[in-house]
Amino acid sequence: MTSYFVLERPGGQIGLRVFAGACSPLCLWLPGKTGNFDTVLAGDPRNPKWLLADAGATVYAMDYRTHFAADDRWGLDVLVADVAAAVDAVRARHGLQQIVLIGHSTGAKLAYLYAARHPRALAGLVVLDGWLCGPPHLPPVPAPAPPRLSHEAAIPANRREQFIAYLRHSLTSEDGAPAGRMAGPMATEESLDTLLRCVLLGDRFWPLLAEREVRAVAEEEIARVKTPLLNIIAKDRGHAFTERSLHTGRLARNALRREVMLDGFGHLDLVVGCHLGMTVCRPILDWIADLQLSAPRGNIVRA
Numbered sequence: 001m002t003s004y005f006v007l008e009r010p011g012g013q014i015g016l017r018v019f020a021g022a023c024s025p026l027c028l029w030l031p032g033k034t035g036n037f038d039t040v041l042a043g044d045p046r047n048p049k050w051l052l053a054d055a056g057a058t059v060y061a062m063d064y065r066t067h068f069a070a071d072d073r074w075g076l077d078v079l080v081a082d083v084a085a086a087v088d089a090v091r092a093r094h095g096l097q098q099i100v101l102i103g104h105s106t107g108a109k110l111a112y113l114y115a116a117r118h119p120r121a122l123a124g125l126v127v128l129d130g131w132l133c134g135p136p137h138l139p140p141v142p143a144p145a146p147p148r149l150s151h152e153a154a155i156p157a158n159r160r161e162q163f164i165a166y167l168r169h170s171l172t173s174e175d176g177a178p179a180g181r182m183a184g185p186m187a188t189e190e191s192l193d194t195l196l197r198c199v200l201l202g203d204r205f206w207p208l209l210a211e212r213e214v215r216a217v218a219e220e221e222i223a224r225v226k227t228p229l230l231n232i233i234a235k236d237r238g239h240a241f242t243e244r245s246l247h248t249g250r251l252a253r254n255a256l257r258r259e260v261m262l263d264g265f266g267h268l269d270l271v272v273g274c275h276l277g278m279t280v281c282r283p284i285l286d287w288i289a290d291l292q293l294s295a296p297r298g299n300i301v302r303a
């Protein structure tokens with residue numbers, strides 16, 4: 001089983017769930033804005049975090065302050081400062097060891113911003129289908145209204161196929177903002193059912209101020225990222241999203257970069273586990289192993 005602890009922060013709280021392995025590498029996982037899926041997946045041995053732990057990693061998964069309360073005045077600086085506090089807390093428990101920061105979706109956006117501002121704490125940066133800046137020929141993506149849906153205990157039987165059709169085929173959200181394909185052709189009925197439970201039980205609030213500010217991040221800030229970067233992209237999310245993810249990663253010109261495209265994967269397939277989990281974890285583990293071999297002795301471990 002996992003352990004869980006809460007950190008007090010100015011004006012709020014954050015949480016950390018621990019998936020313990022052999023402590024090397026040390027990882028912090030930042031979920032998407034509604035991606036607190038460990039409510040459903042924490043005990044599933046195919047959860048990507050457990051798969052990383054089984055391979056020897058110690059993984060901490062963060063719950064944002066939005067998991068505990070709601071305040072539309074919270075902006076990006078508050079959320080990135082919370083990530084910094086989580087990184088400091090994790091490192092303090094492990095002798096100031098450098099960490100691999102892993103972010104999915106909005107978590108990838110926060111990971112990029114943290115890496116740009118606090119490079120010395122990181123051994124590596126893994127972004128899972130996340131972007132901040134698109135190429136000039138693509139129109140900007142409008143800031144969607146943050147989700148404020150009520151929790152449901154179960155999916156009504158007559159709506160299950162409607163939900164699955166959305167996950168498999170929709171490239172826009174219900175309010176018309178681009179959302180991308182959530183599940184690709186690799187998804188099985190089991191993984192779709194797991195996704196539906198995750199979507200229903202995940203967090204439901206994200207501050208509107210942060211949503212607006214993330215659309216205004218300058219390319220120059222991403223160019224400050226120098227941490228070794230692994231950019232994993234769900235190729236079946238949609239062509240425009242693939243372009244945005246590639247463009248953002250390539251803005252980190254001074255970082256040692258690797259790009260991995262996962263055919264048949266939609267946006268949420270990267271975090272659901274089931275038969276898909278090891279397909280996501282294997283390139284992370286291979287990249288970390290290569291990073292450790294290529295780094296000067298001790299450089300991957302301590303700042």
